[in-house]
Amino acid sequence: MKQLIEERQGESAARCGHTPVLHAPPVLPVHEGDCEIEGQRVRFAQHALVFLEGDPADRIFQVVDGAVMLYKLLPDGRRQVVELLGPGDIFGLSFKPSFDSSAETLTPTLVTSFERTAVERSPNFLARLNRCVQSQICALHEHAVLLGRKSALERVASFLMRFVPLHICPTHHGREQLFATIRLSMTRQEIADYLGLTIETVSRAFSELRRRGIVSLERQDEVKINHVCGICRLTGTH
Amino acid sequence: MKQLIEERQGESAARCGHTPVLHAPPVLPVHEGDCEIEGQRVRFAQHALVFLEGDPADRIFQVVDGAVMLYKLLPDGRRQVVELLGPGDIFGLSFKPSFDSSAETLTPTLVTSFERTAVERSPNFLARLNRCVQSQICALHEHAVLLGRKSALERVASFLMRFVPLHICPTHHGREQLFATIRLSMTRQEIADYLGLTIETVSRAFSELRRRGIVSLERQDEVKINHVCGICRLTGTH
DNA sequence: CGTCATTTTGAATCGTATCAACTATCGTGG
DNA sequence: CCACGATAGTTGATACGATTCAAAATGACG
Numbered sequence: 001m002k003q004l005i006e007e008r009q010g011e012s013a014a015r016c017g018h019t020p021v022l023h024a025p026p027v028l029p030v031h032e033g034d035c036e037i038e039g040q041r042v043r044f045a046q047h048a049l050v051f052l053e054g055d056p057a058d059r060i061f062q063v064v065d066g067a068v069m070l071y072k073l074l075p076d077g078r079r080q081v082v083e084l085l086g087p088g089d090i091f092g093l094s095f096k097p098s099f100d101s102s103a104e105t106l107t108p109t110l111v112t113s114f115e116r117t118a119v120e121r122s123p124n125f126l127a128r129l130n131r132c133v134q135s136q137i138c139a140l141h142e143h144a145v146l147l148g149r150k151s152a153l154e155r156v157a158s159f160l161m162r163f164v165p166l167h168i169c170p171t172h173h174g175r176e177q178l179f180a181t182i183r184l185s186m187t188r189q190e191i192a193d194y195l196g197l198t199i200e201t202v203s204r205a206f207s208e209l210r211r212r213g214i215v216s217l218e219r220q221d222e223v224k225i226n227h228v229c230g231i232c233r234l235t236g237t238h
Numbered sequence: 239m240k241q242l243i244e245e246r247q248g249e250s251a252a253r254c255g256h257t258p259v260l261h262a263p264p265v266l267p268v269h270e271g272d273c274e275i276e277g278q279r280v281r282f283a284q285h286a287l288v289f290l291e292g293d294p295a296d297r298i299f300q301v302v303d304g305a306v307m308l309y310k311l312l313p314d315g316r317r318q319v320v321e322l323l324g325p326g327d328i329f330g331l332s333f334k335p336s337f338d339s340s341a342e343t344l345t346p347t348l349v350t351s352f353e354r355t356a357v358e359r360s361p362n363f364l365a366r367l368n369r370c371v372q373s374q375i376c377a378l379h380e381h382a383v384l385l386g387r388k389s390a391l392e393r394v395a396s397f398l399m400r401f402v403p404l405h406i407c408p409t410h411h412g413r414e415q416l417f418a419t420i421r422l423s424m425t426r427q428e429i430a431d432y433l434g435l436t437i438e439t440v441s442r443a444f445s446e447l448r449r450r451g452i453v454s455l456e457r458q459d460e461v462k463i464n465h466v467c468g469i470c471r472l473t474g475t476h
Numbered sequence: 477c478g479t480c481a482t483t484t485t486g487a488a489t490c491g492t493a494t495c496a497a498c499t500a501t502c503g504t505g506g
Numbered sequence: 507c508c509a510c511g512a513t514a515g516t517t518g519a520t521a522c523g524a525t526t527c528a529a530a531a532t533g534a535c536g
Contacts, residue, residue: 072383074474080386082379095373100380123361126368130358133371135333140378142338145310145318147385148434152524188483196386201524203484220483220533236312390492426515436493441516458501458515 037122039112050103050111051092057099059113060092066109067185070101071193081194082143083136084162090132107185147196150236155195156205157234160215164228178228184221209234275360277350288341288349289330295337297351298330304347305423308339309431319432320381321374322400328370345423385434388474393433394443395472398453402466416466422459447472 041064044050050061053072061068063085070083070091082101085091092113094100119125146158163182184191188199195202206223209215214230215223225231232238279302282288288299291310299306301323308321308329320339323329330351332338357363384393401420422429426437433440444461447453452468453461463469470476 070379072379074383074387075476076474078387078474080383082382093372093375095369095376100376120365120368123364126361126364127358129368130364130371131333133368133375134331137331137371137375137378138333138338140375140382141308141310141320143382144320144378144385145312147382148318148431149312149316193386198525199483200485200526204524207484236314236316238313437515438494438517439492442492445516 037118044105044109046108048105051099053102054098057094058116061111061113062090063087064110067106070103072101079193152201153205154236157231160231179226181224275356282343282347284346286343291340292336295332296354299349299351300328301325302348305344308341310339317431390439391443392474395469398469417464419462
């Protein structure tokens with residue numbers, strides 16, 4: 001596992017964007033019902049650039065394992081992380097001939113990439129894509145609410161709830177003292193850019209949650225949620 | 239009785255920022271090659287509710303003519319308009335069995351609705367859907383940047399630029415004094431909820447633009463942009 | 477153990493929200 | 507057509523939350 005991480009930290013940053021076919025061997029013919037699409041597996045190190053906004057969008061990607069963020073930059077340097085993606089999620093979609101955002105891994109990540117034109121010709125793939133994309137749209141809607149209408153503390157609470165598996169809160173009414181330990185694998189800056197805040201504000205929100213005893217920070221990017229329902233109530237959603 | 243079919247505002251209601259809009263024409267009884275899908279035309283008055291968040295999502299909709307907004311509510315009443323849609327745009331998508339947002343018309347609107355299950359079985363429709371949805375995702379990304387990173391004035395400027403057809407600004411460098419008159423067909427409250435602001439702040443932004451001579455307010459929802467490039471520069475995007 | 481980067485904390489500032497008039501616009505009926 | 511009330515929009519004063527700038531603390535790593 002460790003050895004894979006090293007694989008291509010340097011060059012991917014340099015040759016921004018769409019990764020050409022390297023020596024990388026594992027090409028898997030994805031057998032999709034009646035039609036086959038060539039899927040190409042590529043491994044990326046942590047914090048590696050997959051593509052840049054503006055690069056020609058002739059391939060689309062699916063996360064197999066790991067995490068990816070999509071972000072956009074304003075000319076003066078302001079950044080907004082627009083999506084966080086995990087296993088199964090598809091990215092690199094665009095209705096223009098170039099990507100509308102940049103993609104960077106958060107952890108060592110394995111993705112499969114497909115030729116765009118091939119995808120668009122495959123009905124089975126389109127059906128799959130369709131389902132994926134609909135859940136992404138829902139997530140984007142939810143995120144718009146967060147960015148447009150929630151306070152800093154609500155944003156951070158909502159952010160943490162993303163990582164709580166299966167949303168334990170509403171189902172286990174009996175036990176209030178539920179906890180969960182989660183690994184963020186994002187820097188404060190990345191979190192801030194995702195939540196539309198500054199690092200300082202994110203930090204203060206974490207401190208506030210800790211002060212209230214709702215979370216403990218085990219390590220910098222590892223949070224123990226002592227009281228899932230407590231966080232849940234702070235999201236503004238319930 | 240409401241007489242329908244009025245003017246359409248600004249063409250590309252739901253398009254992403256800098257997009258040459260070549261619209262898919264509002265085709266109707268969708269004759270897509272080998273498969274036909276029953277499309278059902280429905281007319282809605284202005285400010286009519288198409289569906290509510292949580293309603294069973296067994297149909298999807300396409301705007302033929304008019305304008306629709308999608309919004310989400312927080313339990314305490316805060317509202318965020320998550321999408322603005324115009325002719326050609328599709329809505330009512332969801333990965334859950336129920337709608338993730340509510341849909342309301344902004345103007346008298348003609349829509350076609352399709353049975354969800356039928357759509358998902360039609361490869362041709364899926365292909366079309368796919369294109370639509372990708373442009374919506376781009377718009378949502380753009381909107382996340384607006385909500386997360388732009389100032390009030392930048393938001394309002396960006397909002398106005400949506401209505402400027404074909405994005406005159408960058409192409410016509412020669413003529414600086416370009417103008418355009420646009421019909422918003424949204425109340426201040428709706429604009430505020432779209433931009434993640436309050437009505438007062440939106441109002442102040444409009445006043446500021448007027449003070450600078452960049453726009454004139456002909457009527458409450460009719461804005462004359464005296465200097466398109468001026469607005470464009472204020473969006474933060476260029 | 478010391479250096480560097482990241483995070484946290486503090487104090488001051490700024491921008492937007494809030495609250496409270498005031499004004500303009502729209503629709504209705506006299 | 508005008509008066510009228512109702513609704514929507516504007517403007518001003520103040521409050522509050524997030525940002526900014528600065529510095530200290532913590533963690534990562536050789």
